[in-house]
Amino acid sequence: QVQxxxxxxxxxxxxxxxxxxxxxxxxxxxxxxxxxxxxxxxxGLEWMGWINTNTGNPTYAQGFTGRFVFSLDTSVxxxxxxxxxxxxxxxxxxYCAREGSAYPDYWGQGTLVTVSS
Amino acid sequence: xxxxxxPPSVSVSPxxxxxxxxxxxxxxKKYAYWYQQKSGQAPVLVIYEDSKRPSGIPERFSGSxxxxxxTLTISGAQVEDEAxxxxxxxxxxxxxxxxxxxxxxxx
Numbered sequence: 001q002v003q004x005x006x007x008x009x010x011x012x013x014x015x016x017x018x019x020x021x022x023x024x025x026x027x028x029x030x031x032x033x034x035x036x037x038x039x040x041x042x043x044g045l046e047w048m049g050w051i052n053t054n055t056g057n058p059t060y061a062q063g064f065t066g067r068f069v070f071s072l073d074t075s076v077x078x079x080x081x082x083x084x085x086x087x088x089x090x091x092x093x094x095y096c097a098r099e100g101s102a103y104p105d106y107w108g109q110g111t112l113v114t115v116s117s
Numbered sequence: 118x119x120x121x122x123x124p125p126s127v128s129v130s131p132x133x134x135x136x137x138x139x140x141x142x143x144x145x146k147k148y149a150y151w152y153q154q155k156s157g158q159a160p161v162l163v164i165y166e167d168s169k170r171p172s173g174i175p176e177r178f179s180g181s182x183x184x185x186x187x188t189l190t191i192s193g194a195q196v197e198d199e200a201x202x203x204x205x206x207x208x209x210x211x212x213x214x215x216x217x218x219x220x221x222x223x224x
Contacts, residue, residue: 035213044218045152045160045203061212062118095159103150103205107159 002026004096004108011114012086020081020111022096029077030054033099036070036081039110040092050099051079086115119143119208121216128222135191137219139204142185149187150205151180152215153198160203164189191221199223 007021022034036048049060051070058070069082079096094111097104121141129135139149149167152160162171164180167187177192187206191198204216 037215044201045154045215047213047215050213097160101165102148102207103162103165104160105162107161110159 002098002106004098004106006094006096006108006111009112009114011116013117014086014088014115016086016115017082017084018086018113020083020094020096020113022079022081022108024077024079024098027098030074034070034072034079035097035099035104037095037097037104038064038092039095040089043092048081048094053079083113086113088115091115119212119214121204121206121214123202123204123216123219125217126220126222128224129191129194131196131223132193135194135198135221135223137189137191137202137204137221139187139189139206139216140185141187141204141206141216143208144182144185144187144206146209147206149180149182151178151187151189152203152205153200154203155200163202194221194223196223 003025005023010018012018030053033050035050038046048064051058067084071080091114096108098106123139127135151164153163154160163174163178167182168180179190181188202219207213
């Protein structure tokens with residue numbers, strides 16, 4: 001069965017960086033793109049963008065350029081989200097979600113990133 | 118940027134019908150998808166391509182779309198349907214977006 005397992009919660013100081021992992025299993029990793037979605041505390045879902053797992057080409061949504069980087073390690077079927085120069089407003093749950101037939105179909109459990117001094 | 122607008126909240130009594138709307142300019146040409154998110158959990162797809170129901174989703178969930186509005190209907194709402202619901206679609210350029218979200222209360 002398809003599973004996306006994300007790395008655990010992170011507590012970071014402002015200005016630091018964080019890398020969230022999303023390990024896929026149960027399907028051919030390079031056959032489906034991977035989305036990243038942010039959910040700030042008490043807020044809605046925000047689509048951050050996606051990465052083509054075949055070519056490694058990322059697409060970033062408006063508002064998620066510059067400090068946000070999507071990457072892959074196809075040898076271990078894992079997608080990564082790295083956020084640099086962290087700010088308090090980056091505090092959120094970050095989800096990876098497989099891109100099915102034009103929509104996210106399978107989701108990871110989410111990773112809470114807390115930015116606090 | 119493209120926006121999908123939903124009502125912030127909908128309240129319904131158990132057994133009654135809840136309707137959640139999603140308004141967006143590109144919806145006449147783009148499919149709408151609906152996700153249910155219960156507290157502390159990842160979203161779950163309940164409707165895809167406007168009106169199709171994934172396997173395992175109860176028949177009381179249905180979807181429709183007309184013009185610039187898509188609608189998720191919960192017929193005979195149950196207490197376990199209490200959750201946040203988000204529509205999802207793309208704009209004319211292919212950028213993906215979630216709706217603003219609707220909190221459904223069943224009481």
